[in-house]
Amino acid sequence: MRRDLQHASLAQELNKDPRARVVAAHGRHDLVLMPNGQLLNCVTRGRKGGIACGDFVNATQTGDASGVIDSIAKRSTEFMRSDGLRTKVLAANIDQVWGVVAGTPPFSDELVSRAAIEAERQSLPVTLILNKADLKGPTDIARQRLAPFAKLGYRIEEVSLKTEPERAKERLLPMLADRTTLLFGESGMGKSSLLNLLVPNANARTRDISLALNSGRHTTTDARLYNLTDQAGVMIDTPGFQEFGLNHLSAGQIERAFAEMKPFLGQCRFYNCTHLVEPGCAIREAVTKGEISAARYQLFCDLTRQSMRSAHLP
Numbered sequence: 001m002r003r004d005l006q007h008a009s010l011a012q013e014l015n016k017d018p019r020a021r022v023v024a025a026h027g028r029h030d031l032v033l034m035p036n037g038q039l040l041n042c043v044t045r046g047r048k049g050g051i052a053c054g055d056f057v058n059a060t061q062t063g064d065a066s067g068v069i070d071s072i073a074k075r076s077t078e079f080m081r082s083d084g085l086r087t088k089v090l091a092a093n094i095d096q097v098w099g100v101v102a103g104t105p106p107f108s109d110e111l112v113s114r115a116a117i118e119a120e121r122q123s124l125p126v127t128l129i130l131n132k133a134d135l136k137g138p139t140d141i142a143r144q145r146l147a148p149f150a151k152l153g154y155r156i157e158e159v160s161l162k163t164e165p166e167r168a169k170e171r172l173l174p175m176l177a178d179r180t181t182l183l184f185g186e187s188g189m190g191k192s193s194l195l196n197l198l199v200p201n202a203n204a205r206t207r208d209i210s211l212a213l214n215s216g217r218h219t220t221t222d223a224r225l226y227n228l229t230d231q232a233g234v235m236i237d238t239p240g241f242q243e244f245g246l247n248h249l250s251a252g253q254i255e256r257a258f259a260e261m262k263p264f265l266g267q268c269r270f271y272n273c274t275h276l277v278e279p280g281c282a283i284r285e286a287v288t289k290g291e292i293s294a295a296r297y298q299l300f301c302d303l304t305r306q307s308m309r310s311a312h313l314p
């Protein structure tokens, strides 16, 4: 069978969604997976940029492997990060967020918190995959460090992608069915191991994508969409970031994203309390009593101050 036809039948079988979808967005060129399984290198009619990985689009084929994006469907969700004045939609139309963490190298609480806050902003469920469970000591410590996240309602799944890949696959795959899952993780946690397990030809597909876009540029800095190999469902891989700015969040959004603060909201002396310095603040009292973690409160303060600074920018 010709390879493109093979792709087509695979896509039809796995991709029940008949809409064309952006696999990789590069500004000037975007790679679109057509309902027939073909990948087209597309330009956008009119509006430049503003297209994100995961966008559903209407596209018209104009050549062998090229096309034009005519319109973009309204997004159900947008997963964003913003550093300084730059805000970027990493991925669109996602249903849940997965973070890969490990005991070694130790994961960053703050990065996990930040990505989870962006998920909370849109009420997206968060699952943390604690990988490298075969390394007992570091995993014990990581488990303790994850306890506050478990308490916040995030699902934690322990796996060893290296020593028990099939077991991990059996457990994780059903959680990905018929959904679009955004994957994040710091370098060394096992994100590639997970992706390669769930999308066995992910590496080859990444090469295809780079070739189709005819660019060595941006290869590691952009999000990539993959259809799962064994069932319907989509995984969007994001680059391993070291920073995750949240300047786009308003003070209210930040407050709501900290689930542990909820019981205390409305109990401060001042109705417009920022929970940073005011006397009679119920949140600060809860921190003092250990009912809210000091590290999480510190992050809350950092985000709130950053948000206030951004709000004052011209």
Ligand SMILES: Nc1nc2c(ncn2[C@@H]2O[C@H](COP(=O)(O)OP(=O)(O)OP(=O)(O)O)[C@@H](O)[C@H]2O)c(=O)[nH]1
Pocket: 131, 132, 133, 134, 135, 159, 160, 161, 162, 163, 185, 186, 187, 188, 189, 190, 191, 192, 193, 194, 240
């Ligand atoms: N012990 C152990 N090592 C693992 C496991 N999973 C992955 N590793 C190792 O951890 C290292 C990082 O794994 P990757 O899958 O490349 O991690 P990544 O998150 O993609 O990292 P970058 O590509 O560098 O961002 C590799 O040396 C893997 O072999 C595991 O379950 N147990």
Ligand SMILES: [Mg+2]
Pocket: 191, 192, 193
């Ligand atoms: Mg990797």
Ligand SMILES: [Zn+2]
Pocket: 268, 273, 274, 275, 276, 278, 280, 281, 282, 283, 284
């Ligand atoms: Zn307060």
